[in-house]
Amino acid sequence: MPGTSIAIIGAGWAGLACAVDCVRRGLQPTLFEAAPQPGGRARTVRMDGLPLDNGQHILIGAYSETLALMRTVGADPDTLFDRLPLALEFDDGFALRAHGSSRLALALAFIGARGLGWRDRLAALRLMGAIRRPPPADESVAALLARTSQTESCIRHLWAPLCVAALNTGIDDASARVFARVLADSLMGEPGAADLLLPRADLGALLPEPALFWLRARGVAVHCGTRVRSVRETATGFELDCGEQLHSAERVVFATSPHQLPALLDGLPALDPISRAVHALEYEAISTVYVACDAQTRLPSAMTGFVDGEPHWVFDRGALGGPPGLLACVVSAARGSREEVESRVLAALKRQFPALPEPLWVRTISERRATFRCTPGRAAIEPPADPRIALAGDYLIPDYPATLEAAVRSGLTAASRLARASCKTQDSSGT
Structure with missing residues (x-):
């Protein structure tokens, strides 16, 4: 397995997670990123010289793989986040505050929420009971809320804002199955899973910059500001056209944003079904x-x-x-x-x-x-048949929305896939 070269296209959170895990598995990744800095859709940018995140992100305690990856590359979540028990405060005076991270503390927070009556609380408990088992057929979150007789106040103060926050899709269009998974992992997960992790540093300091330092310290070549224009198969693996330079690799991971993927796959006709599936995403x-x-x-x-x-x-x-x-x-x-x-x-x-x-x-x-758009019935995108190719991105985790945790998990899955393929290659060659 040592000596297997892997080209990872995209240094967002999925690509970084894949690169770090490849190194831990004894593989040799090379990272290509079109932007001047890593991080993808969760990065720090400069506007008029001021560092600003390209979007305010909140993590939750259930993001176990993301937090573990941060620790691996030397980014300490305990100092980089304010970790608070679940708290929701709205401009109309509604407030829900958990005084602790246990399931009992969460239950008491719902019971004592300011702005919820007993009818609202019973409705909330009814929904929590319903999501213990995801529905056999997907439906919209609005349909789920109607089926479980949720009150207007519960929808307005709990389920609608949580749905938009987690899925970035309104309740009329969002997938009930995915929403149920998010609620189950957080509100009904292990103690601390529903904790809010509010960043005390910019997005670059949370993972992209420490990961880049960690990778370079271990000899990994990272090419920021290098756009991969096309990928084609060769007798020994793959060739990446980066404009003025060509790069070769035995394996390749496509870790770009999904809308950029079809153009990259154009030179690999065997991946046309994946290209069509990704192109259909909204x-x-x-x-x-x-x-x-x-x-x-x-x-x-x-x-x-x-x-x-x-x-x-x-x-x-x-x-x-x-x-x-x-x-x-x-x-x-x-x-x-x-x-x-x-x-x-x-x-x-x-x-x-x-x-x-x-x-x-x-x-x-x-x-x-x-x-x-996290809508009902979203078809899963199957991995490539060729074991030398892997995909990484937040759109690949079934029944999970586009989150940093989904991106990290997909990167780890891609590294695991290529490590297994490398082991089989080593075994078949008798080395």
Whole structure:
């Protein structure tokens, strides 16, 4: 197995996870990333010289593989996150706070939530009972909520915002099976699974930069700012066309965003079914509106939800170790122009926080294809028949939405697949 060369195309969280695990398995990865920096759709960018994340991310305690990978590359989750028991606070006064990370603490949080009556609480318990076993046929989240007789308050304050936060898809279109899986893994998972992990550092510091340092320290070649234009099969493996240079590898991992994949697979006709399946994916956008106020500005909570959306969540970055006075306003499944989104966000902030000073500046970062649309009956994308080829990306994990955890898990799965293929090759050659 030592000596097996692997080209990994894409240095997002999936590609980085794959590269790290390949090294641990004794393989020799080489990483290619078109952007100047790693991280993919969860990275730090610079706007007017200021480092800003290309989207505000929240992790939860159930992201076990992501947290383990961070520890492997020397990024300590205990210092990089504020880890808090589940807490949901909305602009209309609703509040749910767990005083601890146990299942009992979560149950008491639902019972004692401000803004829920007993009818609402019974409805919430009814839904939690229903998702213990996923429905045999997928349906929309709205259909699931209707079938379990959820109240308007439960939908408005619990299920609709959690659905948008986890799946980036509204309840009318979102997959009930995926939503049930997310709730089961978090609210009904191991103690601490529902904890909120709020980053105290930018996205680059959470994984991409430590992973890059870890890989380079172990001799891995990382080519940032290098776009792979095409891949073709050769007698000894694969050849990657990077414009002015050609690179060869015995194995290849496609870890790009899914919308970029069909063009890369064009030179590999055996992968046409995968290319068609990926091409059929639809996407949702996420916009993050950064609002800079004076350094004395503080919000009542580090994280506030808006029940009517736009924004869906507002984060006080100054309370989380970032620049004082900087607010990150997240609009999931964003619609409209940048100016329209910014106008709606600023109006909502002014209504909720009348004393908020006039912004010093406003910047918006939008990812038009932030996540795939997580709709009912989404077909699983089967792995390539050729064991020398692997895919990695958050769109590959069945019954799971587009999250950092899904990306990391897919990268680990790709590394495992290639390691097994290398072992078989070694065995068949008698070495």
